[in-house]
Amino acid sequence: MLDQCKKCTGRYCATKVSIFSALEKEQLSEVTNLIVRRTYKKGQIICFEGDISDKLYVINKGKIKIFKYTKEGKEQILYILSEGDFIGDLSLLKEEELKFNAEALEDVNMCILTKRDFDNILKSNPEIALKILEVVHDRIVKLENLIQSLSTKDIEARIASLLISFIKDFGVNKKDRLELNIPLSREDMANYIGVTRETISRKLSNLQSEGIIELVGNKRIIIKDIEGLEYLAE
Amino acid sequence: MLDQCKKCTGRYCATKVSIFSALEKEQLSEVTNLIVRRTYKKGQIICFEGDISDKLYVINKGKIKIFKYTKEGKEQILYILSEGDFIGDLSLLKEEELKFNAEALEDVNMCILTKRDFDNILKSNPEIALKILEVVHDRIVKLENLIQSLSTKDIEARIASLLISFIKDFGVNKKDRLELNIPLSREDMANYIGVTRETISRKLSNLQSEGIIELVGNKRIIIKDIEGLEYLAE
């Protein structure tokens, strides 16, 4: 089921990937030739926990969520990944079981490289390892922030932090106002910061009453008072 | 204040460090020559959040905790590090501000390499980057587990998970029984999993009443029913 991805032609694909930014032009087009492209519909599962990772998935377009299940059976989102990001960390290097699930939050174009090809690229370009380290470091920072958020008792602060982190992920400047275009359900958001759907509903309503945000339908949030939000997040 | 570390002579030091395991013998002794050694007393702070990381710290002996402060001013422990572990992730590569604090949980012998020396070693041995990736991957796994624990509502399960993870860190087999020798205070343990000291006190007492563990003073816990513990942690 490997559809050709129409929007992703020629060398475009590999140049988007930061870990390949160390490569020369010709190596880059070599990599591009090895890439297979595939699309995923919104809501489609890209990989499951327990799958053997024998491929490198790079996002060419769209956003995905990486999550595990908690003991209570709820999803715990670990990362939101976008264009240029790849799935996995050491699963890039070792063929081992994936420790998470990945699901498309919107329609996604994915570039896929076999592990064998990737290993060869890595072997002839060891400096890529340093690039990977940088990306992996970013992930560690994200995880540490998530931990700090989860260990913060004040739920309003957690939600404020969540919204602020969403600015980078889902923010769009529309007619001089900051709007979030969130492909996550309320339940997703709740699971992300470890509260129930009902609680996040109530707290978002509160933030709206306080004039800090404005809720537009279920997928859009206008940030009316960014300073207020930052103050809450501390 | 750089004391010579008596217990750590010759090439012993560098061989303990997994990231240098890719090196040949002669390179290893080169590294060893560049290392400066220092001791830290129990409770001593090794580095602060905000410090500029211009050194690579490798633990030769002892255990340390890596932590940040939550918004409520409590410590959030991110890792417990032991012999062979090093401090920092990308701070190994870039000279940037440390994002955490490190404190000695017991008397610690530390091997210190300047960033300049480390960079040179890395440059002439790029395969070390892969070794670092492996270690960093382990850290990601630890963080992901911590996140899973923090997002689990059932506090008994969190505590059970904590105790199980302590087996690897602090477990000693003593006369065919499994004992934990924990250099953390109750408050540390509480902060680690995001509850209060009082709550962890009560829950540990409960586990003792149920015959799953036995509390011996404040620093030792005997695990009497490991299956029961694993069942609680699920």
Next chain:
DNA sequence: TAAAAAATGTGATAATTATCACTTATGCTT
């Protein structure tokens, strides 16, 4: 476009843990 399904909002209540205040135990210092 209507109907059905899914997601979200909301009130009442229950359950849990944080807080506070204090007692007791532990461990360190001299």
Next chain:
DNA sequence: AAGCATAAGTGATAATTATCACATTTTTTA
């Protein structure tokens, strides 16, 4: 070894959020 300082245990209460049940809105689909 005694005394002191720190850490840990415990009870009562307050605060918060999860749960549950159901209304309402939004989205999907036929």
